Amino acid sequence: MNDICFLGTGGAVATEERDNMSFLIDHDETLILVDCPGSVIQKIKKFNYDPRKVSSILVTHIHPDHIYGLPSFVHSLMLDKCLIRLFGSKETVQFCQNLLDLFYLRDEKIKAKIEFVSVEPGEDFKLKESLQCASFKVAHSSSSLAYYFRFEEEKKELLYSGDTALNPLLFKEASGIDYLIHDCSAPSRFFKKYPSLQTMHTHSLELGKFSQQAEVKCLIPCHFFGELEFLLSEIEDEIRENYKGRIVIPEDFKKITL
Secondary structure, X not given: OEEEXXXXXXXXXXXXXXXXXXXXXXXXXXXXXXXXXXOHHHHHHHOOOOHHXXXXXXXXXXXXXXXOOHHHHHHHOOOOOEEEEEEEOHHXXXXXXXXXXXXXXXXOOOOEEEEEEEOOOOOEEEEEOOEEEEEEEOOXXXXXXXXXXXXXXXXXXXXXXXXXXXXXXHHHHOOXXXXXXXXXXXXXXXXXXXXXXXXXXOEHHHHHHHHHHOOOOEEEEEOEOOOOOOOHHHHHHHHHOOOOOEEOXXXXXXXXXX
């Protein structure tokens, strides 16, 4: 069984209801953490999982709201002998190494060890024998990657865009996909008001249009801006103007079984 556990669903500015975007994949009791903002240890425990069983961390990019919790995560496990692989772009991996070194969290006395794995855009790699992954370059920062998960036994596929401007090539990769978790930071009216957002994020109207063209089976919008005032119903209504498939609007601490 595969579960997606949303630790946070918001953008860089947290709200009372939504913290920074991050989620946990439970793949037959193998735990994979995607992005690592603050308090992930507590959030993982709220799902009744043991943080010591996280085997891999995938980092989409090195903006603070996606990475600032990494030192705390490793520090919390410093007395537990475990090995965790951290995947990301070359730039991301180097940054994460430097970040941990600021707190001496790669010293010999730290029992929790991080194995750093740089991945190139388009590269395939294994998280487990039955769980394949691929990375794709997206337009947000120089370090940004999207991740494509293939659950071999269940024959299910999931693509997570990370933070990104609309990328038609990514939707080509997502053609007919079972689940698409995609940046949907705000309704389109804010992108008209602040045109620079178009270079880094995706709005709900274009997300629905391209998801319909790609015949995405289940669309999961995420990374909702906390600094702008809008209702999630506006996001869903704009997506529905073009998209006919299943929509799941995730909340923090929501679990979805694939």
